[in-house]
Amino acid sequence: MPSPLPSRASAAGPVPGRYDRFLILGAVCLAGLVLPLSFTAPPVAIPAIAAELGGSPVALNWMTNAFMLAFGSCLMAAGTLADTYGRKRVFSIGIVAYAIVSLLLALAPSLAVLNGLRIAQGVAAALALAGGNAALSQEFHGPARIRAFSLLGTAFGLGLAFGPSLAGWLVQTQGWRSVFLSSLAIALLATVFGVPRMRESRDPDAAGLDWRGSLSSTAMLALLTIGVLEAPERGWSDGWVIAALIGSAALLALFVRVETRAARPMLDLSLLKYPRFVGAQLLPIGTGFCYLALIIVLPVRLIGIHGLSALNAGLMMIALSAPMLVVPFLAAVLSHRIAAGTLCAAALLLAAAGLVWLGVEAAAGSVHGLIAPMLLIGAGSAVPWGLMDGLAISVVPKERAGMAAGVFGASRVSGEGIALAITAAALAGLLQLRLSSAIGVDGATLTQAAQRLATGDAARAQALLPQLDAAALVHSYDAAFAWLMYGLAGLTAAIAGVVFALLGDASAHEPAALAEPARDDRIELADEPAC
Structure with a gap:
């Protein structure tokens, strides 16, 4: 396939120096850290928010759902806005709006106002992520780009992994409003240090928003x-x-x-003809099954079923999250010798093996025996997590970087949401089968008990099924949890195989040759105001 023509970039302002590019990378990584914090941290504050503001369980759950809904549904449009009106402009508007909304959330007088502001926060987060990813792709090239996106993926993973621990400490020491003030502080840092040093760039062929x-x-x-x-x-x-x-x-x-x-479509559907583009969208689904699902279900098992304290459970979860601190950088180094697509597929298989090991330990009722397989799963998940942002951007021509960032962001949020929903439904279904075989009956009460047990409410489940003692409930949960791990391992391995077939020789170092032979792969650069 022919390569695109060389980029004829023009800039009205000076090219950022190494120090400025470092600050730009730091700003985008801060945005990559604070956005998943907005998803994982506020749910920890729900009990404290309910105590002060009141509200039904459904309304309280929508504090999380409202952000995820707005964030996921606006990402693709945000990417198109970045290509059309400028990556720096969209990032700047998004991160500033995110900071303002975070301040308003900390001052929210009621749950209804808080939920409404969470929708606005999700829209701002979509603008910041799509604009930041696209802007980053314009500042780094070759091996530097894969290192930059590895750092961004690491920041995103750390936000997901350590958000609950940070929120728990803030709620306990400073109150629930401090959770949103921490997001404000991080967003302000990204704005002050990154935005003034960015260059404006856009798709020169953009014909307005679709x-x-x-x-x-x-x-x-x-x-x-x-x-x-x-x-x-x-x-x-x-x-x-x-x-x-x-x-x-x-x-x-x-x-x-x-x-x-x-x-001039917002999504060039012809890109779906390219295996690499499709393969890049599968990576967050794979990590959703092998990593993100465990962030949700493991604390439930440790705290709700086996009675660990929140602090001890949080310390155990570090085994799953700690590899995110190191492995993405190692993956970036290895990608100089091994294609990034091959590395991602092999790492997903490693995570699948860890899931099988985790299932074996869970079936035996082990708690501390989970630490070693959690480390293996975390290491396997961290490789694609650190590389997939760069791959998603690199497999399209550079002038459509915003589109690629938006599509990948939408795929990530939708894929991870589907993975979480499938995991939750599968665990409840497996628990219902185990409980039914234990007592020999089925019905609405059994279904309700299974759902309670799936959320870690063992006391309510036992009250609904008095014929089972606590030990029998724990044994049923452990067996169902083990089979869930085996199922997640199978899904992860299957995705690894498809990823290798579609993306095996893809590298995140340089853009793939997706453009037409006669297409002028230009990037318009202008030193324009941020907003």
Whole structure:
């Protein structure tokens, strides 16, 4: 396949020096750290928020769901905005708006106001992430780019992994409002140190925002997110869940129809012909099954089922998260000798082996025996986590970097949400099978008990099933948890095989040759104001 023509970049301002580029990278990585913190940290503050502001369980859960809904559904449109109106401008608007909304969240007088602000925070986060990723791809090239995106992936993973621990400490020592003030502080650092040093860049061929494509894609992703978020609680057969998923499928068909007819679509559907582009979108789904799902279900098992304190459970979870501090950098070094796609596939297989090991230990009722397989899973997950952002950007021509960042962000959020929903539904289903075989009956009470046990509420589950003692409930949970691990291992291994087939020789060092032979792969650079 022919390579794209060399970039004829022009800049009205000076090229940032090494120190300025380092600050730009630091600013985008701070954004990459604070955005997942916004997803994982606030749920820890729910009890404290409920004590002060009140609210039903459903309303309290929407404090998390509102952010995820807005964030996931706006990412693709945000990427198009970055390509059209400038990556620096979109990042600047997003990170400043994120800081302002974080301050307002810390001052929220009611739960209704807080949930509304969480929607605004999700939109701002989408702008910051899509604009920041695209801007980063313009400042770093060759081996430096893969190192930069490895650091960004590490920051994202650390935000997911350590967000609950940070939030727990803040809530306990400073109150729940300090959780949002910490996000404000990090966003201000990113704004002050990064934005003034960025150069503006955009797609020179952009013909304005594809409004029909943007609206249909945002609505499609919103309905998909609603269906995925509500399915574990309502059930997959619930009317609202089915309606949301059907509506999402219909809007997807509309989106494809709109994009195939648009002169300058927000998503170039012809990119789906390229295996590398498709393979890059599968990586966050793989890490969703082998890593992110464990961040959710492991604390439930450790605290709710085996009675560990929150502090001890948090210390054990470090085994899963600690590899994120080191492994992405090692992966960046190895990628100079081994293709990044091959590394990612091999690492996912390593994580799958760790999941099998974790299942064996769980079936035996072990607690501390989980530490070694957690380290193996964390190490295997950290490789694609550190490389997949760079791969997602590198497999498209540089002038569509914002589009690539938006598509990959939407794929990541949607894929991870689906992975979490499947994991939650599978655990509840496996628990229902184990409990049914233990007592020999089935029914609504058993279903409710299984759902309670899946969320770590062993006391309520035992109250619903008095014929089972606490030891029998724990044994049933451990057996179901083990089979869940085996299932996640199988899914992770299958994704690893597909990733290797599609992405095996792909490198995150240089852009793939996806452009037409006669296409001018230009990047317009202008030293323009941020906003």
